[in-house]
Amino acid sequence: MLSEELTRYIEALIPDREPIVQEIEAYAKEHRVPIMDIIGIEAMLYILQIIQPKNIFEIGTAIGYSAIRMAMKLPNARIVTVERDQERYERALFYIERTKTCDQIDVLFGDALELYNEVEKHAPFDVMFIDAAKGQYERFFRLYEPLLADGGVVITDNVLFKGLVAANEIENKRWRQLAKKIREYNEWLMRRTDYDTVILPIGDGIAISRKRGETK
Ligand code: SAH
Ligand code: MG
Numbered sequence: 001m002l003s004e005e006l007t008r009y010i011e012a013l014i015p016d017r018e019p020i021v022q023e024i025e026a027y028a029k030e031h032r033v034p035i036m037d038i039i040g041i042e043a044m045l046y047i048l049q050i051i052q053p054k055n056i057f058e059i060g061t062a063i064g065y066s067a068i069r070m071a072m073k074l075p076n077a078r079i080v081t082v083e084r085d086q087e088r089y090e091r092a093l094f095y096i097e098r099t100k101t102c103d104q105i106d107v108l109f110g111d112a113l114e115l116y117n118e119v120e121k122h123a124p125f126d127v128m129f130i131d132a133a134k135g136q137y138e139r140f141f142r143l144y145e146p147l148l149a150d151g152g153v154v155i156t157d158n159v160l161f162k163g164l165v166a167a168n169e170i171e172n173k174r175w176r177q178l179a180k181k182i183r184e185y186n187e188w189l190m191r192r193t194d195y196d197t198v199i200l201p202i203g204d205g206i207a208i209s210r211k212r213g214e215t216k
Pocket of ligand 1: 034035038044059060061062064065066067082084085088110111112113133134136184202
């Protein structure tokens with residue numbers, strides 16, 4: 001979405017990450033694991049530092065990159081994260097071990113839509129981060145919103161889907177269907193008056209939705 005030139009410019013201004021973090025980034029690149037891009041994760045971490053969540057729930061661990069970065073940036077936070085791909089799940093455990101973030105991160109293996117009872121044991125959550133199957137965002141949101149604390153925040157990644165949400169014609173059928181799903185999610189999310197939502201055109205598009213308190 002951002003020009004390649006500007007992306008490189010901003011990335012060059014961002015301080016170097018720890019070697020182990022760079023190693024995870026390199027693994028993701030080599031194995032085509034869709035971890036958050038640098039500008040997106042830096043923006044999200046910044047926002048999280050303002051929120052200071054104690055308890056975070058993440059849907060879509062992949063190889064643990066975002067969970068590990070959150071754990072390192074927020075030493076007082078605990079993170080519960082869910083992944084259904086076994087190879088990625090195991091990679092995540094490996095990197096969590098290596099970054100010594102085991103005390104902060106619990107990884108659950110399985111489909112997020114089937115793990116409610118497990119996840120509930122860790123609730124309530126100050127932040128819920130949705131970064132998994134793009135066609136299921138509304139289902140994830142609806143299933144887990146009861147576990148969100150009052151004033152809690154839902155962060156959804158990839159809501160602009162490489163800009164395809166605004167494209168008139170998309171040739172690839174799978175992409176066309178996904179773009180439609182995400183558009184519907186965005187509209188549904190913006191209609192929810194019990195949340196204040198803003199869509200930030202950072203990374204692949206991030207929606208931030210704060211649940212309004214009872215008194216508002
Ligand atoms: N948050 C990660 C990237 C996640 S990529 C990071 O930025 O580092 C999305 C991941 O979600 C994939 O690894 C995929 O296997 C997983 N996923 C997709 N649908 C899922 C579901 N229903 N339950 C659990 N994991 C799911
Ligand atoms: Mg993502």
